[in-house]
Amino acid sequence: MHRRTLVGTALAAPALLARAHAQGTWPDRPITLVEGYPPGGVTDLATRAVAEPMSRNLGVPVVVENRPGAATSVAATYAARARPDGQTLVMGTTTLAINQTLQPTLTPRDPARELDPVGMVFRTPFILHVHPGVPASNAAELIAHCKANPGKVLFGSPGTGSVSHLCLELFRARAEVDIVHVPYRGGTPAALDLRQGRVHAVFQAVQEAAASLTDGGTRGLAVTAGAPLPNYPRLPPLSNTVPGFEVFFWQGLFAPAGTPAPIIARAASALRTATEDAALRTRLAEQGVELVSGDAAMLRAALADDTRRWGDVIRAANIRLE
Numbered sequence: 001m002h003r004r005t006l007v008g009t010a011l012a013a014p015a016l017l018a019r020a021h022a023q024g025t026w027p028d029r030p031i032t033l034v035e036g037y038p039p040g041g042v043t044d045l046a047t048r049a050v051a052e053p054m055s056r057n058l059g060v061p062v063v064v065e066n067r068p069g070a071a072t073s074v075a076a077t078y079a080a081r082a083r084p085d086g087q088t089l090v091m092g093t094t095t096l097a098i099n100q101t102l103q104p105t106l107t108p109r110d111p112a113r114e115l116d117p118v119g120m121v122f123r124t125p126f127i128l129h130v131h132p133g134v135p136a137s138n139a140a141e142l143i144a145h146c147k148a149n150p151g152k153v154l155f156g157s158p159g160t161g162s163v164s165h166l167c168l169e170l171f172r173a174r175a176e177v178d179i180v181h182v183p184y185r186g187g188t189p190a191a192l193d194l195r196q197g198r199v200h201a202v203f204q205a206v207q208e209a210a211a212s213l214t215d216g217g218t219r220g221l222a223v224t225a226g227a228p229l230p231n232y233p234r235l236p237p238l239s240n241t242v243p244g245f246e247v248f249f250w251q252g253l254f255a256p257a258g259t260p261a262p263i264i265a266r267a268a269s270a271l272r273t274a275t276e277d278a279a280l281r282t283r284l285a286e287q288g289v290e291l292v293s294g295d296a297a298m299l300r301a302a303l304a305d306d307t308r309r310w311g312d313v314i315r316a317a318n319i320r321l322e
Contacts, residue, residue, distance in 0.1 A: 026086045026263050030061040034079050035091040036072025042207045043251055046122045046289055047091050053274035058266070071095055071161070073106040076254075080107070080114040084256040086263035091121065093251045094163050097306035101314045102161045103321065112303055115254040118264055119271045120294030120302065122284070123250040125225035126167055126203040128238060129218040134200050139222040139241040142201065143175045150178035156190035156199035159183050160321055163249045164190075166310050167203035167224065169317045174242045194218055205249060206231075206288030224248070230285065250292075250306075252299040268296060 033051055037043045048064055055062040067075040072095045079090030096111040108114035128139065134153075136142035146153045157165035160183045172179055182199050184190040187208050194202045195217040202209075202218075206229065212218040213232070222238040223229055224247040238245045253271055255264060274280065275291040284291055292298075313319075 026266065027058050027060045029087070030063050031058070031086070032088050033062050033064050033091065034067050034075045034088065035064065036068055036075035036093070036095070037066065038068045039066055042124065042205060042289060043091065043093060045287065046251055046284065049280060049284055050121055050271065050274040053277055053280065054270045057270040057273050070106055071099055071103060073099060076111065076115070077107045079254065080256055082256050084258035084260070086255065086259055086267065088256065089118065089267065090115070090254050091251055092254045094249050094306055097303055098161060098163070098166070098310050098314070100307055101311035102319065112300070114257050116257050116259050116264060117296040117299040117303070118253040118255055119268045119296055120292040120299045121251045121253055121271070121275060122289050122291050123248040124205050124207065124289055125223050125229070125248050126164065127206055127209040127213070127220050127232070127235065128201065128203055128222045128224070129194070129209055129213060129220045130201045131194055131197045132216070132219050133197055134219070136221065137219070138236070139238055142221055143177055143241065146175070146177035146179055151180060153179045153201065154182050154199040155179050156182045156184060156194055156202045158187040158190055159185060161319060163247070164203045166313050167247050169313050169319070170245065170247065171203070171242065173313070173316065174245055210288060231288070250302050252302065264296065
């Protein structure tokens, strides 16, 4: 054997042994599960909800670590740069798809290459709801109202580039209406101003819209899912009025690129056990979160599809962060 080959083999041996050890015994110590949002929101709720049964299934603690900042880039970059040994996982969301066009300087610049999908966790549609003073009881009437009042109907959002904002931009284009975007710093102030009538409409995640819909502070018109929701059976799909209009915010589990396939498979199995738990599904469904037992292929497709779709919306609307 050539001397260079012998040297190369000797240098590679420790890495090969370490990888074989990781595949054979993983997990043998606590796993860090990173997420890019602060505690208390829907993503944090879902992350902690599945971490507990995953921990039981894997036999080691799955420790949730919140690393918010830079549109979830802080958490995603931390995970992408971690050793691909299964000890660091990350909850990625639709934001990974949006950032590539809206904020291309953020890392990871190419999540599809820098992170390995493990499986889907949840998805939630949006509810289009309006202030009670808006003369519309359904989506068709809202569209007619917008066309009768071009440039006067105000749509709030949690911020420029949020899925809620992109939702209204897609609505603007598909329904051919002239509406005004009013960005806020977060969903709570947008929802408060909707209740006060300072803005007229908002696309809001189910969990966030629930309180005002229940107490009559706002009026629901439609959902962005393909069918009515169990908790809101009277709200029709927006696609009934605007064909093809389906939007979801999703969350999925990723590992650093290069993580061995047996580890990915083991983590995916534990995740599936968690997302298929009937009691957990029911509990989260009551809070507007639909757990999804999707595999790595489903998550990879969601990332690719939303990267294309939201990229097109951002470019067409010339959306820029100030």
